[in-house]
Each structure stands twice: as structure tokens, then as C-alpha cells.
Amino acid sequence: MGQKQYKFNQQHAIITGGSSGIGKAVAKLLVQEGANLSIIARNKAKLDQARTELQALKINSQQSILALAADVAKEEEITQAIKNAIAKLGHPHILITSAGIAIPGYFMEITRAVFNRTMEVNYFGTLYAIRAVLPAMEREGKGNIVLISSGAGLIGLYGYSAYSPSKFALRGLAESLRGELKPKGIKVSIVYPPDTDTPQLVAENKTKPPETKAITATAETWSPEGVAQAIIKGIVTSQFAIAPGLEMTLLDRLHSILRPVLNWYFDKIVEKVKN
Numbered sequence: 001m002g003q004k005q006y007k008f009n010q011q012h013a014i015i016t017g018g019s020s021g022i023g024k025a026v027a028k029l030l031v032q033e034g035a036n037l038s039i040i041a042r043n044k045a046k047l048d049q050a051r052t053e054l055q056a057l058k059i060n061s062q063q064s065i066l067a068l069a070a071d072v073a074k075e076e077e078i079t080q081a082i083k084n085a086i087a088k089l090g091h092p093h094i095l096i097t098s099a100g101i102a103i104p105g106y107f108m109e110i111t112r113a114v115f116n117r118t119m120e121v122n123y124f125g126t127l128y129a130i131r132a133v134l135p136a137m138e139r140e141g142k143g144n145i146v147l148i149s150s151g152a153g154l155i156g157l158y159g160y161s162a163y164s165p166s167k168f169a170l171r172g173l174a175e176s177l178r179g180e181l182k183p184k185g186i187k188v189s190i191v192y193p194p195d196t197d198t199p200q201l202v203a204e205n206k207t208k209p210p211e212t213k214a215i216t217a218t219a220e221t222w223s224p225e226g227v228a229q230a231i232i233k234g235i236v237t238s239q240f241a242i243a244p245g246l247e248m249t250l251l252d253r254l255h256s257i258l259r260p261v262l263n264w265y266f267d268k269i270v271e272k273v274k275n
């Protein structure tokens, strides 16, 4: 019997939003495959709690887990946090940008501040983190960058006029970067998670218009662990688009073709809710 080969042994993974939900679920799988981790988020207590949970999953005593407090929307903060992570744990083999927010509502009821903040966190927060790891990845000629978008980054959904554009923007960024970074040995992936049972989804449900609730109720809700497994598989098999499950796979491959049918179907749902 040979010894188990750990997929990410001694690799350094940096995960923004690693203290909760999808980011934390991916962190758990990575630590069980031998990775060193740097998790980044704002709330120190949640970070410490996540770090404790991750420490308990280490498979060897050489593994290190750092918890760094930073707001991804503040370029200086996230850049400094990533610099500190690289100084302590070495080459960043993997960057996963899971930090994100979603505040649904009717277009004119969403404040301008929310539109700005959503773009700052979801889009620019991702962009800043990528710019912070790239010099090191380019120097070594290797790395994996994994952006977390959403099914709402493939089709615009009723009630998501602040969130969907920020996730579409990530798709544009990932598609543009993929070809540019490939010759440098750096792989880019983009993830389109379906609705996933996390604190973010609980918070979203508080402000979702009834029409949005009825539309999203038509799709299956995933566990963060299920999404995390799809992400790990996507990294290992070098998939560009990681679309967990059949619904997201069809949406990823066929969204333009499906759009008229989906528009018709969603309009019917909205009509029913309004009557």
C-alpha cells in the first residue's frame, strides 16, 4: 500500500472571505489536503473561530494557518494583508476570492451607496487581491487564481440589479485575464455557484423581493461543502469555468440560447406573485 498523496501538500492558498460560507468550506478541504492557508476577512472574531476550526483539520504539524483582518474593498489593506501572508507562508500557489456581499431589492429602493459598495467589494475587492498576488505568481511562473462569481453572473435576475452586474464584471475580468496569464504559467478559473446555504443567503433572504424569492425557489440550494468540492475538482482538473451541478452547467454553456425561455418563465413567475 502506497502512502496517500495529498493534493495540495505544502502549497499556500490565500482565501478572501475564508472565515465563512463557501470560502471557509474550501479552506477546510484544502487544509485536509495538506495546504498552508491564509484566510482574509474583516471580522476578527469570525476569523479566529474559523482558524480554530481549520487548525483542528490539519493533517501534519508543519501546516500553518494565518488569519488576517482586512477589507478587500480597501486596496492598501488587502494588498498589505497579502504581502504579510506571502512574507510568512511563501509563494501563493492559489488565490481564491470568495469575499462578497449581496443586497437584493427593487432597483429604485436600493441606495446608491449599496450599488457602489457592491461593486467595490465584489469586483474591485477581487481585482485588488489579484493584483497583490500576481507579482509573486509571475516570478515563480505558476499559480491558480479562482474568482467566485455566481449564477447571477451569467444571467441578470429580478431584484439583483446591484449584485448581478458586479458578478458579470468578474466574468469579464476572468475571461480577459485567462489568455493573458496562461503563457505566464498562471491558471484562471471562475466559479458560478448556485444558491448556497450560507450566512450570506440568510441575509439576502431578509431583503429579497417576493418576486426574487419565487424565482430563486425554482433552483436547488446547495451546501457550501458541495460547492467547495466542485471548486477543488475544478482546480485539480484545470477547469476555466467551474459550474457546480447540472443547472449551473447548462446556464454556463447555454445562457444566451436559454435567455428567451428563462425570460418567459421568470416573467410568468413574477406575474403570479403580483396577482
Ligand SMILES: NC(=O)c1ccc[n+]([C@@H]2O[C@H](COP(=O)([O-])OP(=O)(O)OC[C@H]3O[C@@H](n4cnc5c(N)ncnc54)[C@H](OP(=O)(O)O)[C@@H]3O)[C@@H](O)[C@H]2O)c1
Binding pocket: 016, 017, 018, 019, 020, 021, 022, 023, 040, 041, 042, 043, 044, 046, 070, 071, 072, 073, 097, 098, 099, 100, 101, 102, 121, 125, 148, 149, 150, 151, 192, 193, 194, 195, 196, 197, 198, 199, 200, 201
Ligand atoms: N451563498 C450563495 O448563495 C452564493 C451563490 C453564488 C455566489 N456566492 C458568492 O460566494 C462568495 C461567498 O459567499 P458566501 O455565501 O460564502 O457568504 P458568507 O458566508 O457571507 O461569507 C462571505 C465572506 O466574505 C467576507 N467579506 C465580506 N465582505 C468583505 C470585505 N469587504 N472584505 C473582506 N472580507 C469580506 C466575510 O467576512 P467579514 O464579513 O468578516 O468580512 C465572509 O468571510 C461571495 O462572493 C458570494 O457572492 C454565494
